[in-house]
Amino acid sequence: MEEIDHLGHERSKIEFDVEAMKIVWAGSQRALEVSDRISRLVASDPIFRKDDRTILSRKELFNTTLRKSAHAWKRIIELRLTEEEASRLRFYIDQPAFMDLHWGMFIPAIKGQGTEEQQKKWLPLAYKMQIIGCYAQTELGHGSNVQGLETTATFDPKTDEFILHSPTLTSSKWWPGGLGKASTHALIYSRLITDGQDHGVHGFIVQLRSLDDHLPLPGITIGDIGIKFGNGAYNSMDNGVLRFDHVRIPRDQMLMRVSQVTREGKYLQSDVPRQLVYGTMVYVRQTIVSDASCALSRAVCIATRYSAVRRQFGSQDGGPETQVIDYKTQQNRLFPLLASAYAYRFVGEWLKWLYTDVTQRLQANDFSTLPEAHACTAGLKSLTTSATADGIEECRKLCGGHGYLCSSGLPELFAVYIPACTYEGDNIVLLLQVSRFLMKTVSQLGSGIKPVGTTAYMGQVEHLMQCHCDVQRAEDWLKPSVILAAFQARAARMSVACAQNLSKFSSQEEGFAELSADLVEAAVAHCQLIVVTKYIEKLQQAIPGKGVKEQLAALCNIYALSLIHKHQGDFLANGCITPKQASLVNWQLRSLYAQVRPNVIGLVDAFNYTDHYLGSILGRYDGNVYPKLYEEAWKDPLNDSVVPDGYHEFIRPMLKQQLRTARL
Ligand SMILES: CCCCCCCC/C=C\CCCCCCCCCCC/C=C/C(=O)SCCNC(=O)CCNC(=O)[C@H](O)C(C)(C)COP(=O)(O)OP(=O)(O)OC[C@H]1O[C@@H](n2cnc3c(N)ncnc32)[C@H](O)[C@@H]1OP(=O)(O)O
Numbered sequence: 001m002e003e004i005d006h007l008g009h010e011r012s013k014i015e016f017d018v019e020a021m022k023i024v025w026a027g028s029q030r031a032l033e034v035s036d037r038i039s040r041l042v043a044s045d046p047i048f049r050k051d052d053r054t055i056l057s058r059k060e061l062f063n064t065t066l067r068k069s070a071h072a073w074k075r076i077i078e079l080r081l082t083e084e085e086a087s088r089l090r091f092y093i094d095q096p097a098f099m100d101l102h103w104g105m106f107i108p109a110i111k112g113q114g115t116e117e118q119q120k121k122w123l124p125l126a127y128k129m130q131i132i133g134c135y136a137q138t139e140l141g142h143g144s145n146v147q148g149l150e151t152t153a154t155f156d157p158k159t160d161e162f163i164l165h166s167p168t169l170t171s172s173k174w175w176p177g178g179l180g181k182a183s184t185h186a187l188i189y190s191r192l193i194t195d196g197q198d199h200g201v202h203g204f205i206v207q208l209r210s211l212d213d214h215l216p217l218p219g220i221t222i223g224d225i226g227i228k229f230g231n232g233a234y235n236s237m238d239n240g241v242l243r244f245d246h247v248r249i250p251r252d253q254m255l256m257r258v259s260q261v262t263r264e265g266k267y268l269q270s271d272v273p274r275q276l277v278y279g280t281m282v283y284v285r286q287t288i289v290s291d292a293s294c295a296l297s298r299a300v301c302i303a304t305r306y307s308a309v310r311r312q313f314g315s316q317d318g319g320p321e322t323q324v325i326d327y328k329t330q331q332n333r334l335f336p337l338l339a340s341a342y343a344y345r346f347v348g349e350w351l352k353w354l355y356t357d358v359t360q361r362l363q364a365n366d367f368s369t370l371p372e373a374h375a376c377t378a379g380l381k382s383l384t385t386s387a388t389a390d391g392i393e394e395c396r397k398l399c400g401g402h403g404y405l406c407s408s409g410l411p412e413l414f415a416v417y418i419p420a421c422t423y424e425g426d427n428i429v430l431l432l433q434v435s436r437f438l439m440k441t442v443s444q445l446g447s448g449i450k451p452v453g454t455t456a457y458m459g460q461v462e463h464l465m466q467c468h469c470d471v472q473r474a475e476d477w478l479k480p481s482v483i484l485a486a487f488q489a490r491a492a493r494m495s496v497a498c499a500q501n502l503s504k505f506s507s508q509e510e511g512f513a514e515l516s517a518d519l520v521e522a523a524v525a526h527c528q529l530i531v532v533t534k535y536i537e538k539l540q541q542a543i544p545g546k547g548v549k550e551q552l553a554a555l556c557n558i559y560a561l562s563l564i565h566k567h568q569g570d571f572l573a574n575g576c577i578t579p580k581q582a583s584l585v586n587w588q589l590r591s592l593y594a595q596v597r598p599n600v601i602g603l604v605d606a607f608n609y610t611d612h613y614l615g616s617i618l619g620r621y622d623g624n625v626y627p628k629l630y631e632e633a634w635k636d637p638l639n640d641s642v643v644p645d646g647y648h649e650f651i652r653p654m655l656k657q658q659l660r661t662a663r664l
């Protein structure tokens, strides 16, 4: 049967080169080729099917995780996939699994915190998957406050071992992914005690399960922590609980790049900053920013295609009703999310560069950019995951009732995504880290230390405190210099106001506690400025392809102006813009929406997502929504029988009872 493209009319209107935009989104022609090839490989392999995930029991779901992981690993070896290809494979399989923590945290932690000797011993085993590792930091009683962890690792000089112990219930390790059922080893964060002295939290490699029969080793109690939010979703992951009862490990299993314990039990600290113990979190936070663009683009792709298919009201003379995407309210909710997906893509690319740069510097013992790397990864992780979680839910609402069906793909996407606001650092806790960095920057302004990198704008603080936005007409809001000046003035004024208010308190700590809500808002303003700046910088590069740069520029303006509109309270209260200029923002936004409207299907096609990856009937490439929704409904297990199983036991007696009552 001939396939009909229900979105063909939309595609015929596109004014730019979608293939060229695919390259921009993927990062390069080669990255697009890899992505395209691996996504098709996954879509065509029945073991990677995922359409049944929301109706599987927990055990069945976990079993599919094991099967998919083993199959993925087999394919990686058979096809000799590169690291990039393997990571694409993981992306398109689209199922959280213990492998994520093994490759995404256990291995990076050994690389970042292990000595050369330790890396030589452990990495080959981990790379060949002869051991499976997880990252066990969080405890029942403490997650955000890493310095408050209670697990102890006490050095015993008699045997040259550490004794791992969980002294209280709250010291039980709680949450680590892969810990519950799959891992054989863990990187355990625990307090180091030598000679009765507590040296704070350090990392230790600990074997948990036998490599022969997978049973827990003596002194170890271990299990899964239970069902999490949503059907399917993150329940494919075995987040675990773990307790130690005086478990002994050799001394050389403490990761010793940052500090060491000698054979005699002497504690030594190298000149590497203590914060490197937190280095794996910096690495993962950076990856989470790029992931945010993926999750948001996926939701936006579904909502955009469906909004072009869906029609409500407005039929003239019996003609078709209006496509809901043509309602200005729909555009005002959807297009800023589309723009955010592109914005997060570009800031994610930049953050990856920043992370690579700081890693190279660390290897050369240059620690100068570590505080900025920490502030940027923490802040952007927080900003992008919060907006993405909200954005996915908005996309569900943009799809009306059908968005609530699991077959829309949106409920599972939302459920699997939202913990990103919590893991790798609660978003508020992370913003408070950014605000500390900002307050330090402001306090150093008079001391001759020139702010650099993402805080360089603070160097012109005097100008930024008094400058006036010179927008006269709506089109003036299209000038990058005008947008940047407004965002810089807002961020600088909010930070300076916080710093001035902090100085009114007798102690810095008291001030921070009291003003934390304002400090978080200042951190958000700074992070939004980074995203806008990096997007504008991206547009200064050569971008080939007919009309591609124009579309990206329009989206950049939508991203920035919709933020000014949303946060106009900040911009107005700090005197960065006038009420008239705020209203011109809206005029310009409407005109930008009209400019991208014919191109939105092209802009989401450029993500190059397969129908398998999208996992959504509403987001199907061909827009053939209604017949497929109808077909899908009949596949529900409830429809296996016409009369439901409980009819004779529950419904029939009730009906008969009513009949008798009615006769009475
Ligand atoms: C089907 C399968 C297919 C198989 C296919 C196989 C192929 C696979 C291939 C690839 C797969 C890869 C996938 C990867 C995906 C990754 C998955 C990730 C999943 C996520 C799982 C979640 C994990 C976790 O959640 S781990 C636990 C995270 N925990 C936290 O984040 C805790 C948050 N708390 C903190 O970070 C800290 O406690 C704090 C920062 C809030 C406070 O710390 P504290 O020591 O108290 O510090 P403070 O006094 O405030 O500051 C002291 C100074 O230190 C500075 N600082 C703080 N943190 C850092 C840092 N990280 N770096 C640098 N500096 C830091 C701080 O600024 C202070 O500086 P100052 O100058 O003294 O002011």
Ligand SMILES: Cc1cc2nc3c(=O)[nH]c(=O)nc-3n(C[C@H](O)[C@H](O)[C@H](O)COP(=O)(O)OP(=O)(O)OC[C@H]3O[C@@H](n4cnc5c(N)ncnc54)[C@H](O)[C@@H]3O)c2cc1C
Pocket: 101, 135, 136, 137, 138, 141, 142, 143, 144, 145, 174, 175, 176, 177, 234, 239, 419, 422, 423, 424, 425, 426, 427, 428, 429, 432, 516
């Ligand atoms: C799905 C998932 C997977 C995870 N995987 C892992 C893993 O693999 N390994 C691992 O070690 N951990 C893992 N975690 C744990 C995760 O890292 C922590 O849950 C996270 O760091 C938040 O810490 P918490 O749970 O202690 O939150 P809490 O700190 O208890 O937060 C509770 C509330 O208190 C607020 N709050 C806390 N401190 C402050 C403060 N100083 N100022 C203002 N407000 C504050 C927070 O904003 C939040 O609203 C995972 C968690 C989840 C949900």
